[in-house]
Amino acid sequence: FAKCASASRWTSGSYNFSPDGIRRDKFADYHAGKTRQYIDRTMASGSDILYVLQACIILSWYFYAEGRWVEVWIFAGFQVRVAVPLRLNHRGTFTSHGTGSPGAYLAPPRDEKDLEMRRRTWWMSIIFDRIASVGGWLHGIEHKYIATELPLRRVDYENDVSVTSKIVLL
Numbered sequence: 001f002a003k004c005a006s007a008s009r010w011t012s013g014s015y016n017f018s019p020d021g022i023r024r025d026k027f028a029d030y031h032a033g034k035t036r037q038y039i040d041r042t043m044a045s046g047s048d049i050l051y052v053l054q055a056c057i058i059l060s061w062y063f064y065a066e067g068r069w070v071e072v073w074i075f076a077g078f079q080v081r082v083a084v085p086l087r088l089n090h091r092g093t094f095t096s097h098g099t100g101s102p103g104a105y106l107a108p109p110r111d112e113k114d115l116e117m118r119r120r121t122w123w124m125s126i127i128f129d130r131i132a133s134v135g136g137w138l139h140g141i142e143h144k145y146i147a148t149e150l151p152l153r154r155v156d157y158e159n160d161v162s163v164t165s166k167i168v169l170l
Contacts (some may be wrong), residue, residue, distance in 0.1 A: 001038065002058035005031035009065050028062065035059045043082075049105060050121065053082045057124045064131070076132035079125040080140030088122035089146055112162045119151045 008028035035055055042052045060075040083089060086106050109115040129140045152161065 001031040001034040002055040002062070004028075005035060006058050006062040006065075009062070028066075032059060032062060046105070049082065050086065050118070053079060053086070053125070054121055056082070057121070057128060060128050064128075072132050073137060076129045077140045080129050083122055083125045084141065084145075086118075088118055088125075089141065089148055112160065115162075116152055116157055119148055122148050123151055 005028045008025050008031070036059070039052055039056060039059075042048050056075055056079050060072060060079065063071040063075060106118075109118060126141070126146060133139045151157075
């Protein structure tokens with residue numbers, strides 16, 4: 001649903017402008033609403049929390065593109081608040097040694113692709129938090145609490161190069 005809302009920005013069709021000049025898109029509004037319902041429903045149970053975070057990131061970019069600033073600010077903070085208990089902000093999240101991080105809500109990553117997806121999810125949350133804070137509002141997390149390794153380059157990701165091997169090469 002979040003992907004459909006976001007993609008609606010690049011399709012012609014179902015939008016019009018309200019009397020106050022705001023662009024309204026019935027298709028996008030429907031899918032944004034369904035995404036919000038999904039977020040609310042799954043956050044209550046804690047199931048699929050990483051996927052909820054990813055849907056939230058996509059929906060946030062939609063709100064940003066639409067100039068819906070209050071929702072941008074709320075979702076940016078929400079993303080960081082969800083990502084921290086998942087321990088996506090910790091150094092070494094690329095290692096899948098044994099039991100994982102103490103206190104983490106996520107099981108250890110299944111493989112290198114899963115690890116990379118988690119890193120990218122974290123950094124998208126941080127990028128969005130910093131963009132939403134450009135107007136002088138506080139960040140959702142202080143810089144000193146960010147220790148996650150940067151994501152792999154696209155070419156390394158596509159060729160299954162792991163972060164571990166990249167660190168050894170350095």
